[in-house]
Amino acid sequence: MRKRLYLLGVVCFVSILFLSACSNESNHGESNSNDGKVSLTMTAWGNPAEQEVYQRAIDAYMKQNENVSIELIPAPGDTYAQQLLTQLQGSQAPDLFYVGEVQMAQLIATGRLIELTDFLESEDSYVKVDDFASGIWGPARRGEQIYGVSVDSNPMLLYYNKKVLEEAGLDPNEPQKLYESGNWTWDNFQKINETVTANGKYGHVLENGAHHYFSWLWSNGGEMYGDDGSFILPENERGIETFAYLTKNVVDGNFTYAGALPEGQGGDAMFMSNQTAFVSAGRWFTPMFSENEALEFDYIPYPTNTGEQIEPSFIATAYLAVGDHSKNKEEALRFLSYYTSEQGQRDRLEDEGNAVPSVTTADDIIENATIPEHANYLIDARDIGKVEDKQALVPGLSDQLESILDLLFLGQLDLDEAVVRLEKTANELIEANQP
Structure with missing residues (x-):
């Protein structure tokens, strides 16, 4: 009997240690990886080739910020919007996520997106509001309040x-x-x-x-x-x-x-x-x-x-946004500003990219393109174009x-x-x- 009680005590003690460890991992696993790095997650739609393009900027940022680990989570385009809305309502969404112009108003209405204006104007941001083409904001901007930043653009x-x-x-x-x-x-x-x-x-x-x-x-x-x-x-x-x-x-x-x-x-x-x-x-x-x-x-x-x-x-674009449930808001905002900045867009769009910079300081990517002959028309179309902002609301x-x-x-x-x-x-x- 004593032996059984002793074994039962050992089992209980080990179980308590295990549950405690699980609790600690649950509390901190979303914000910090096992190696002490700050952990972020990001999701976006796109085929495998497009996901590889997104990864370029993520890799470049992690190389510059070795204390940060960012996981890109691919998502199917046909169910993306509804899945993201459900995740946001349950505070289960990734830290950062792509938002199409048609979905932006609905996600803003949830109250779960971080307002970005003050951060974009701070010294911690890699990019400023004035760096972008004027017609690019569309439904992501409500008056002076900004809830998403254009990752790049595709003027029609x-x-x-x-x-x-x-x-x-x-x-x-x-x-x-x-x-x-x-x-x-x-x-x-x-x-x-x-x-x-x-x-x-x-x-x-x-x-x-x-x-x-x-x-x-x-x-x-x-x-x-x-x-x-x-x-x-x-x-x-x-x-x-x-x-x-x-x-x-x-x-x-x-x-x-x-x-x-x-x-x-x-x-x-x-x-x-x-x-x-x-x-x-x-x-x-x-x-x-x-x-x-x-x-x-x-x-x-x-x-x-x-x-x-x-x-x-029409300028087709996607916006990058941050959820207010993020455990690492400050780092998520810093990465958002890098990803959408001149350097972040160069990481993704150089070498025959499939989009046009939404920041005017990277226009040389298009101006220097040799295929096709009149690639500069993309810049002309972006500078005069706009993201529709009435129907999208x-x-x-x-x-x-x-x-x-x-x-x-x-x-x-x-x-x-x-x-x-x-x-x-x-x-x-x-x-x-x-x-």
């Missing part, structure tokens, strides 16, 4: 396929010549596409989504929202004119709607195989296109219908409007019916999301 423009133009009997540099002479207009863009399609190839592949239709709207001086965030498309003559131009060219066969293409076939693949003349995107197609030796391409801003040579286009609105526009471009709704549905949907969601 057009890619044109020189071989397709030449095969249609056109000058392969026709868009460039028209642009330089001040004649890069909607009418001339339509004429080029008519010539290409008459030769048996595809003209412009029209994509749905806010990045695309806002770029076309703004190229005509059109708007969907007023300064107060109200939906004004039905009364906005230039806005209606934009959708009429796009749908007419789809019906006439000058443009091909991407949503009508066979599954698995997209504008990028058609461009790569020299089947289509124009696609719209940011810089993200460039690395893939530049590897294709059979492809000759260049950039050109959107054609305009206002008399101006260039008009604003209403959760779910972009997705709902895209579904209606899908029916318009597929020919299942006429323009008048589509505008009625757009107005009804927008007003209902805007009203439901009033403070």
Whole structure:
């Protein structure tokens, strides 16, 4: 009996030590690694190649700050936003996380994001507010309060396929010549596409989504929202004119709607195989296109219908934010400022990166690029462009409007019916999301 009691006592003592150790590890494991380093976690969407690009800046920061350990946690893009929202509400999110412009307003509303303005203006920050292009803040900035910092940017423009133009009997540099002479207009863009399609190839592949239709709207001086965030498309003559131009060219066969293409076939693949003349995107197609030796391409801003040579286009971006649940807020903020700074963006974007710096001090990355010839148009588009900040404030609105526009471009709704549905949907969601 004594022996059993003795053994029971030993077991209890060891168990207490073990539980104590577990408790200490639980209390400190989130903020400090076993080797005494400050531990941070960061999550972002992206394919494996993109994750490797993110890792470059993380590695560079850890090399400079040997007391810091940062783990990058990849996350699937299709469930990213909802997963992050759930994690934030339960204080289980990583210390730092990417936020898309469409999700920013919803995450700010949770009250779980750290406000960044004071830190960005402090001596501890690697980057300052004035370092960024003026149109880059979008929904991440509320008045003077900033909740996310742009990691880089992707101003929208057009890619044109020189071989397709030449095969249609056109000058392969026709868009460039028209642009330089001040004649890069909607009418001339339509004429080029008519010539290409008459030769048996595809003209412009029209994509749905806010990045695309806002770029076309703004190229005509059109708007969907007023300064107060109200939906004004039905009364906005230039806005209606934009959708009429796009749908007419789809019906006439000058443009091909991407949503009508066979599954698995997209504008990028058609461009790569020299089947289509124009696609719209940011810089993200460039690395893939530049590897294709059979492809000759260049950039050109959107054609305009206002008399101006260039008009604003949509700037696609992601923001880096810090959760207020972080155990190491100070270090998380320091890393955020490094990652989004000139050096952090150089770490990621040099050597044929897939984006454009959002800080103007790193513009030489694009200016020195040799592929394609007019890479500088990316800087022009970024400097005049903007991140849409009205529709993005209403959760779910972009997705709902895209579904209606899908029916318009597929020919299942006429323009008048589509505008009625757009107005009804927008007003209902805007009203439901009033403070």
